[in-house]
Amino acid sequence: MSPEQPSKRQQASSLLRQAGAARRLRRAGGAERAAGGARCRYVAVIMDGNGRWARRRHLPIAAGHRAGAKALRRFIEHAIDCELDEVTVYSFSSENWRRPGDEVRALMQLFVEQIESEVPEVQSKGVRVRFVGRRGGVDEALLRRIDAAEAANPAEPRMTMYIAFNYGGRDELVDAARDAAAEALADGVAIDDEALRRHLYAPEMHDPELLIRTSGEERISNFLLWQLAYTELYFTDKLWPDFGPDDLDEALAAYAARARRFGGR
Numbered sequence: 001m002s003p004e005q006p007s008k009r010q011q012a013s014s015l016l017r018q019a020g021a022a023r024r025l026r027r028a029g030g031a032e033r034a035a036g037g038a039r040c041r042y043v044a045v046i047m048d049g050n051g052r053w054a055r056r057r058h059l060p061i062a063a064g065h066r067a068g069a070k071a072l073r074r075f076i077e078h079a080i081d082c083e084l085d086e087v088t089v090y091s092f093s094s095e096n097w098r099r100p101g102d103e104v105r106a107l108m109q110l111f112v113e114q115i116e117s118e119v120p121e122v123q124s125k126g127v128r129v130r131f132v133g134r135r136g137g138v139d140e141a142l143l144r145r146i147d148a149a150e151a152a153n154p155a156e157p158r159m160t161m162y163i164a165f166n167y168g169g170r171d172e173l174v175d176a177a178r179d180a181a182a183e184a185l186a187d188g189v190a191i192d193d194e195a196l197r198r199h200l201y202a203p204e205m206h207d208p209e210l211l212i213r214t215s216g217e218e219r220i221s222n223f224l225l226w227q228l229a230y231t232e233l234y235f236t237d238k239l240w241p242d243f244g245p246d247d248l249d250e251a252l253a254a255y256a257a258r259a260r261r262f263g264g265r
Contacts, residue, residue: 040255041085044208044231046223047072049215049239062106067241069114076122076161078245082252086160086206090223094134094168108142111165115145120152128157132201133167134175162202169225176200176226200226207231210255212248214240232258 047068054064072089079087092107099107119129130153131146146165176199180191189195197203207227211220216237220228234251236243 040209040252042088042206042208042210043079043084043086043251044088044090044211044224044228045075046090046211046213046217046221047240047243048213048217050241052215053239053241061103062110064241065107065110069110069118071241071243073118073121074244075248076127077125078248080125080127080159081245082248084159086162086208088132088162088164088205088208088224090167090221091163091165092133092167093164093222094166094171095222097137097166108139112142112145115149119149122161123152123154126154126156126158128153128160129163130160130202130205131163131165132172132205133165134171135166138166160205162205164223167201167223169220169222172201173226196226209260210234210251212236212251214238214243230260232260 050064050068051061052064053067054061057063076087092111096107097104123129129149131150135143173196176196177191179199180195183189183195183199184191205227207229208224208231211224211228211231212234213220214236216235218233218235220233224231232255234254236247236251238247
C-alpha cells in the first residue's frame with residue numbers, strides 16, 4: 001500500500017467521523033447539506049437480506065422477515081429524528097409472489113400485523129402512511145385494512161411513509177402510460193412528463209434524493225424506475241435486520257459529500 005492510500009481502518013474512522021458530524025448537525029437544529037447545497041429530504045429503501053440473515057442463524061425465513069420488520073420500525077423512528085420529509089420502502093414486489101407459498105403466506109400475515117399494530121404507532125408520531133402498487137390480485141380483506149389505515153392518517157403530518165406493496169416499476173409505467181393515453185384521447189391533452197407523472201401511483205411523491213439498498217446487492221430491482229432517474233445510490237453490505245440508526249447516519253453523510261449536478265456542471 002502506498003503512503004497516499006488510506007487503510008481500511010482509516011477509511012472506517014473517516015466514515016464514523018462523518019456520521020458523528022451528521023448527528024451533531026441534527027442536534028444543532030438541522031440536517032447536513034449535500035455538496036450541491038440541498039438537504040436530503042426524500043429517501044427510498046430496498047430492504048434486502050432478511051432471508052440471508054435468518055439462514056446464517058439457522059432460523060426460518062419468517063424469522064428474518066420479522067427481524068426486518070423491527071429494523072423498519074427503528075429506521076422510521078430515526079428518519080423522524082433526521083427530519084426526513086418522505087421515506088419510500090420496498091415492502092413486497094410484484095415478483096415476490098413467485099416465492100414459496102409458505103413464505104408468501106407468512107409475509108401476508110406479517111403485513112396484516114404491521115398494518116394493525118405498527119402503522120397506528122407511526123401515525124401517532126405524525127407520519128402519513130401511503131400504500132403504492134397494484135391492487136389487483138390482493139386479498140379483499142387486506143385491501144380494506146389498507147384503505148382503513150390510510151383513512152386514519154394525521155391531518156398535518158411531519159413525514160410521509162410510502163409503502164410499495166405488490167409494486168413493480170414497469171407495472172407503474174405501463175399503468176401510467178395507459179391512463180395518460182386515455183386522458184389524451186378524452187381531453188385532447190398532450191402526453192408529456194407532467195401528464196405521465198399525474199398518473200403514477202403516488203403523483204405527489206417527490207423523486208427520492210437517496211436510494212439505500214442493503215445486503216451488498218447493487219441493482220434497483222424494478223423499484224421506482226421513473227422516480228430514480230437522478231437519485232444518488234448507496235449500497236451497503238449490512239443485511240437489513242442489522243441496519244440501524246448509525247447506518248442511516250452514514251448513508252446520509254455519504255449523500256452530503258456528493259455533488260448533484262443533474263446533467264449540468
